[in-house]
Amino acid sequence: MTYSEDHIALAAEYALGTLDADERAQVETMMAIDRDFTAIVQAWEFRLGVLNQMVGSVEPRPIVWENIKAAIEHSEPQAPLVLPEAAPVASVAVEQAPVVDNSNVIQLSNRFRRWRSIAMTASAIAAALVAMLAIEVYQPALLPEGIRPKPRTQVVEVKTPSTAAPSAQYVAVLQAQGGSPAFILTVDGATRNFTVRRVGAAAEPGKSYELWLISDKLPRPRSLGVIGGGDFTTRAVLASYDSDVVNGATYAVTIEQPGGSPDGNPHSAPVYAGKLIETVPSASQPPR
Structure with missing residues (x-):
C-alpha cells in the first residue's frame, strides 16, 4: 500500500514521541488494522531510537514555545487528515468438524x-x-x-547283580617222560577256551610247536593250532568238542615245520604230553 508524506511523518513523530494523546490513539488504531503501517512505525523507531540514546534530554527555552504558537497562528489552516478506510474483513467460513463416533473406541478401551x-x-x-x-x-x-x-515313605529295593557261578578249571602239565614241565595247559570248563603257558620248552630254530588233541573217541589226532613264540597262547577251538572228549583226551605237542602241519596230521612223535585234571570245581557241582 502507498502512503502519503503525512502518513510517513505521522509515523516518525509517533516514534519520536511528539504526538498528543489523540494523535497517538489515531496512529495506534492504524497500526492495529494495517500491518504495513506498523512496519513503517517500527522502522522509524529503529532509526530514531539510536539518536535518542546519543543525546540527553534538554529543556527548551520559553521563547521557543512562543515562536511556535506565533508561527501556527500565521500559517494556513491544514486540511484535515483523512485516514484510509480499513479493508473489509473477509468472513471466513468455519467448517464444523464431523462428529466422530467414539463408542467403539470406548468399548475397546473398556475391554x-x-x-x-x-x-x-x-x-x-x-x-x-x-x-x-x-x-x-x-x-x-x-x-x-x-x-x-x-510325610511319605518310599521303599526302594536295590537288587545287586548276581555274580556268575565260577566255572570248573582244568590244568594239564605237558612234559616229556620223566622230564620237567615244558608247557602248562589251562582249560575253562564253561567256555572251553584254553591257554598254553610256555614253561621250560626251548625254542626250536626253524620249527614250530603244535598242540594236538588225542582221544579214543576220535578217528585221528586233531590239531589245536601252533603254539606261539610268546609266553602265553590262547585259543577257543575246544568249544566244538564234547565235554567228555575234552576232559578225557590226551594233549600232546609235536615239532612241525614253520607254521604247523600242512595237512592236519602230526609229522613227528609227541615230545610233550599230559592229561587234564580238575583244579577248581564248578559251583553247580554238589560237594563231595
Missing part, C-alpha cells in the same frame, strides 16, 4: 482394561501357586496344618 485386570489376577494366582508348591517341596513346615502334606 482392554478388563483383559488387563484378568491377566494381572491370573498372574497373581499363578505366582501364589508357584510359591505354595515351592514351600510344600522345600519347607512344608511353614504351611498350615490343614494343607501340610503328610
Whole structure:
C-alpha cells in the first residue's frame, strides 16, 4: 500500500514521541488494522531510537514555545487528515468438524482394561501357586496344618547283580617222560577256551610247536593250532568238542615245520604230553 508524506511523518513523530494523546490513539488504531503501517512505525523507531540514546534530554527555552504558537497562528489552516478506510474483513467460513463416533473406541478401551485386570489376577494366582508348591517341596513346615502334606515313605529295593557261578578249571602239565614241565595247559570248563603257558620248552630254530588233541573217541589226532613264540597262547577251538572228549583226551605237542602241519596230521612223535585234571570245581557241582 502507498502512503502519503503525512502518513510517513505521522509515523516518525509517533516514534519520536511528539504526538498528543489523540494523535497517538489515531496512529495506534492504524497500526492495529494495517500491518504495513506498523512496519513503517517500527522502522522509524529503529532509526530514531539510536539518536535518542546519543543525546540527553534538554529543556527548551520559553521563547521557543512562543515562536511556535506565533508561527501556527500565521500559517494556513491544514486540511484535515483523512485516514484510509480499513479493508473489509473477509468472513471466513468455519467448517464444523464431523462428529466422530467414539463408542467403539470406548468399548475397546473398556475391554482392554478388563483383559488387563484378568491377566494381572491370573498372574497373581499363578505366582501364589508357584510359591505354595515351592514351600510344600522345600519347607512344608511353614504351611498350615490343614494343607501340610503328610510325610511319605518310599521303599526302594536295590537288587545287586548276581555274580556268575565260577566255572570248573582244568590244568594239564605237558612234559616229556620223566622230564620237567615244558608247557602248562589251562582249560575253562564253561567256555572251553584254553591257554598254553610256555614253561621250560626251548625254542626250536626253524620249527614250530603244535598242540594236538588225542582221544579214543576220535578217528585221528586233531590239531589245536601252533603254539606261539610268546609266553602265553590262547585259543577257543575246544568249544566244538564234547565235554567228555575234552576232559578225557590226551594233549600232546609235536615239532612241525614253520607254521604247523600242512595237512592236519602230526609229522613227528609227541615230545610233550599230559592229561587234564580238575583244579577248581564248578559251583553247580554238589560237594563231595
